[in-house]
Amino acid sequence: MRICVIAGLISVVAGAAWAEPINYKAAKGMMFKSKGAVVTLIPHPSVSEKDAKVLKQVGETQAYYGAIAMSPSEGLASPALVAATNHHSVESASAQAIEFCNDKRESGSKKCVVVAQIFPKKWKAKPVQFSAGATEAFGKxxxxxxxxxxxxxxxxxxxxxxxxxxxxxxxxxxxxxxxxxxxxxxxxxxx
Structure with missing residues (x-):
């Protein structure tokens, strides 16, 4: 019981420490270049090889962090195809892309899924992430x-x-x- 309580307290204290703002020097070390993105495709049976190439080409021109969502029953040539970009994480971009896609899909169509995620070049997980726009404003x-x-x-x-x-x-x-x-x-x- 004591171990569980202590472990819980440690996690609360550790979480609180990350909730504090960081300084310029620490933030600079967590930044990626504001230009350039890479796309990670999320395999789905409704996405053909040709569709995957299109998603990759389009995604690479967008601001990171981002996500592209579509309704599997409507495909790429649909108003429900949505890219949410320039977020601080792929998680928030994915949530927004799915929300907007579902709002635009035809009634009766399958619910939207994320088929691509957009990251900065040379991405690796960091404690704090910034959108491409925020990164540019930070530097300029x-x-x-x-x-x-x-x-x-x-x-x-x-x-x-x-x-x-x-x-x-x-x-x-x-x-x-x-x-x-x-x-x-x-x-x-x-x-």
């Missing part, structure tokens, strides 16, 4: 700000915001939420 804008600064991200959308000065954190969250109305903006980087 955030790094140039002198003094107090903060960078907020929305895990559900890929939105982000930057703030500076004494109210940097509040500004960053506000700027993140203002883009598309994200309600889960949190400060990810603070200096």
């Amino acid at each position: 804008e955030y790094r140039r700000i002198r003094g107090d600064k903060a960078f907020a991200t929305a895990a559900s959308t890929g939105d982000f915001g930057i703030g500076k000065g004494e109210t940097a954190a509040a500004q960053a969250v506000e700027n993140c939420a203002a883009k598309n109305g994200a309600t889960d903006c949190e400060v990810t980087i603070a200096d």
Whole structure:
């Protein structure tokens, strides 16, 4: 019993430590180049070899992290084919792609499935991930700000915001939420 309680406390403390914002130097070490993507195809019986090539070609032109979803009964030549891109994770991109695809599919069609995921080139798992857009803004804008600064991200959308000065954190969250109305903006980087 004690071991379970201690293990539970350790996991709570470890989770809380990752919930704290990281600094510029730590964030820079977790960034990939903002340009260039690779596509991982998710095999599905409804995707032909020709379809797979098309998905790969299209996916490589999109901003990471992303996902492409389709209704198996409608195929690629359908308004329900959806790519959700420029997210902070393939998980949130996949959820959005499936949601939007299901909203667009014809009634009676099979529910949508993710058939491709989009990652940055040379991707490997890191504790914090940033969309291509956030990565670019980090390199072009955030790094140039002198003094107090903060960078907020929305895990559900890929939105982000930057703030500076004494109210940097509040500004960053506000700027993140203002883009598309994200309600889960949190400060990810603070200096």
